[in-house]
Amino acid sequence: MIETEAELLTRLQTNDKVAWADFLDLHSPHVYALALRLMKSEADAEDVLQETFASAYKAINSFEGRSKLGTWLYRIAYNAAMMRLRRPDAETVSIEDTMMAEDGRLIPKQLFDWCCLPEKEFETDEVTDKLEQAVRDLPDKYKSVFILRELEGLSTRETAVALNLTEGAAKVRLHRARLHLREQLSPYFTDLAEQGGYNA
Amino acid sequence: MPNDKCEHLLDDLSFYLDGKASEAVCAEIERHLETCQDCRVVVDTLNKTILLYRDLPQPSLPDDVRSRLYQSLNLDEFVNRADS
Numbered sequence: 123m124i125e126t127e128a129e130l131l132t133r134l135q136t137n138d139k140v141a142w143a144d145f146l147d148l149h150s151p152h153v154y155a156l157a158l159r160l161m162k163s164e165a166d167a168e169d170v171l172q173e174t175f176a177s178a179y180k181a182i183n184s185f186e187g188r189s190k191l192g193t194w195l196y197r198i199a200y201n202a203a204m205m206r207l208r209r210p211d212a213e214t215v216s217i218e219d220t221m222m223a224e225d226g227r228l229i230p231k232q233l234f235d236w237c238c239l240p241e242k243e244f245e246t247d248e249v250t251d252k253l254e255q256a257v258r259d260l261p262d263k264y265k266s267v268f269i270l271r272e273l274e275g276l277s278t279r280e281t282a283v284a285l286n287l288t289e290g291a292a293k294v295r296l297h298r299a300r301l302h303l304r305e306q307l308s309p310y311f312t313d314l315a316e317q318g319g320y321n322a
Numbered sequence: 323m324p325n326d327k328c329e330h331l332l333d334d335l336s337f338y339l340d341g342k343a344s345e346a347v348c349a350e351i352e353r354h355l356e357t358c359q360d361c362r363v364v365v366d367t368l369n370k371t372i373l374l375y376r377d378l379p380q381p382s383l384p385d386d387v388r389s390r391l392y393q394s395l396n397l398d399e400f401v402n403r404a405d406s
């Protein structure tokens with residue numbers, strides 16, 4: 123039987139343990155993935171994960187169902203992560219705007235065409251690590267949009283709701299995130315192409 | 323990026339690659355790409371960047387982290403329910 127969100131919500135609000143276990147089964151991997159990508163360590167990601175569900179548990183009776191439960195949960199998780207990152211003992215060094223032109227736009231500087239490297243060059247663990255690291259290195263405001271929209275598969279609207287942004291702002295940030303990532307990844311793939319003798 | 327035209331088109335490249343740009347914008351971009359090597363590189367590598375992230379595996383939730391989460395909510399009895 124497929125349960126609707128409204129049915130699950132009702133069960134959660136009556137403190138049904140099975141419902142809470144279902145809710146954790148469904149959402150905890152996604153909340154953890156978000157936390158891991160936002161935080162600087164696995165321990166911090168775990169703290170954010172626990173805080174998120176503890177907060178959801180406390181707040182579930184005031185949840186009105188105007189967004190999806192998952193979207194609401196991502197919002198709690200994002201806020202928990204940001205609170206934690208801004209603690210005085212947390213590392214607060216930001217690369218915010220280091221790649222920006224004067225007006226805040228990112229102008230592409232990496233202009234080697236590595237897109238047509240053989241597929242096998244992209245299918246290594248090293249590339250997976252590079253991709254994850256490039257996301258971690260994004261400025262926070264672009265990172266959160268990119269993770270929710272591209273990696274967690276939310277719609278633009280859901281992403282905007284989770285992060286308390288307009289849809290227009292979410293679209294602009296997504297685009298800037300992609301440009302940043304392209305810029306960050308290009309030197310690595312350019313090296314791979316040159317070492318492999320694949321000159322575009 | 324050599325000129326203003328390139329910068330002007332840059333803002334629309336995500337819409338273009340997502341298939342959300344208007345016909346007029348697509349035509350303008352495609353016309354520009356015919357003569358601008360730099361923008362072709364940006365479009366190709368931006369597109370590849372997007373595709374690489376679509377294939378990125380989701381990090382997994384380690385068993386011990388999952389167990390501690392269930393414990394933190396007094397739901398220990400459900401941690402291994404899928405296995406039984």
Ligand SMILES: [Zn+2]
Nearest residue numbers: 328358360361
């Ligand atoms: Zn151009």
